[in-house]
Amino acid sequence: MTGAVRPGGSSIPAMKVATGTVVGGKVVLQGEPLPEGMVVTVLAREAGDTFAVPAELEPELLASMEEADRGDTVPAEELIERLRSK
Numbered sequence: 001m002t003g004a005v006r007p008g009g010s011s012i013p014a015m016k017v018a019t020g021t022v023v024g025g026k027v028v029l030q031g032e033p034l035p036e037g038m039v040v041t042v043l044a045r046e047a048g049d050t051f052a053v054p055a056e057l058e059p060e061l062l063a064s065m066e067e068a069d070r071g072d073t074v075p076a077e078e079l080i081e082r083l084r085s086k
Contacts, residue, residue, distance in 0.1 A: 014075075015076065016034065018040075019031075
C-alpha cells in the first residue's frame with residue numbers, strides 16, 4: 001500500500017484496523033484475515049482501563065463508532081490536513 005506524501009517529503013502509510021482476541025498466546029482476528037506476511041503492531045488495552053464520557057456526548061460517540069464499524073472513515077492524511085488547517 002502506498003501512503004500520502006506530506007509536505008517536507010515524509011509519508012504516512014495506509015493502515016488497516018483489526019480487532020482480535022488472544023487465544024493460546026496468539027492473536028485471533030475477527031473478520032477478514034490480513035494478508036500473509038503483513039507486518040503488524042498490536043495495541044492492547046490494559047485490564048480495567050476505562051474512560052468516562054459525559055452523558056451529553058455519549059450519543060455522538062456511539063454514532064461515531066457505528067460509522068467506523070461501517071467503514072465510513074476519513075483517510076489519515078485527510079484528517080491530518082483538517083487538523084493542521086484549524
